[in-house]
Amino acid sequence: MRKRTPTEIETTVLLKARRRCCVCFGLKRDYSMKHGQIVHIDGRHDNNSVDNLAFMCLEHHDQYDSRTSQSKGLTTNEVRHFRKELYEVIDLNWKQPIIIGDAQTPLDKSTDDFSEYYEREGEFESAELQVQRLPNGNVKVTGLALWGKTLPRGPNIGELDFEAEIKGNRVTFSDGSLGDEEYRLELLFKKDRLIATEKLVGGYFGMNVSFGGEYTRIK
Ligand SMILES: [Zn+2]
Structure with a gap:
């Protein structure tokens, strides 16, 4: 009887591999997603440590499991090495900067925060936007716009917070909840x-507050 891989460990392995087969990657640099299974590298199904598990496509899973001592099958060391290479590439790719159209965060950013910041600076009014790439591929945009910064009573403040799909190098937000008119x-x-x-729509964020205009990326 095959002992079931504990769910937590299984999830860890699946997330590290992102459904990429380490043998496909190791032999052919095939980085596409595959239908597959988790394999026990040492062949012992009760050894469920993350280090002993690898995600493989069905073809390589079968090949690996049916190895015999005579065959020139894949060795455990090869598989571990391929898996290491794959995890490194995945890790790197998942930490890639946001690329939207031809805008790209510089790679020399030394922080773990992969958001981009944009600002439109003026003496009387200003706005800033934070754009963050989400794991689902969408972007989350949060912003703050001020109008009337020099007014004695303080500025009108507008806040923006939405998630949207990227189309080319465009992101659109719209809100039709105000009735006839739509803010876009x-x-x-x-x-x-x-x-x-x-x-x-006049007054959507408060009187005169606007997010429109040209912003500069803050580096
Ligand atoms: Zn494969």
């Missing part, structure tokens, strides 16, 4: 800049 904001990403075009 389109963000166009250029190299080091962001152009925000607003179809404004």
Whole structure:
């Protein structure tokens, strides 16, 4: 009877491999997602340590499991090495900077925060946007716009917070919950800049507050 791999360990392995087969990658640099299974590298099904488990496509899983001492099958050391290479590439890819159109965060960023920041600075009004790539491929945009910074009573403040799909180098936010009129904001990403075009509903964020305009990326 095959002992079931504990769910937590199974999940860890699946997340590390992202459904990529380490043998496909090791032999052919095939990095595509595969239908597959978790294999026990040493062949012992009761050895469920993460180090002993690897995700393999069905073909390589069968090949690996049916190895005999005579065959020139894959060795455990090869599999471990392939798996190490694959995990390193996945790790690197999943930490890639945000790329939207031709806008790209520099790779020399030394922090774990892969958000981009944009600002539109003025003496009387200003706005800033934070753009963050989510694991599902969408982006999350949060922003703050101020109007009337020099007013004695303080500025009007607008806050933005939405998640949207990237289409080319555009991200669009719209809100039709106000009735007849729809608020719409389109963000166009250029190299080091962001152009925000607003179809404004007066007072959507507070009087005169606007996110429209040209922003510069903060490095
Ligand atoms: Zn494979």
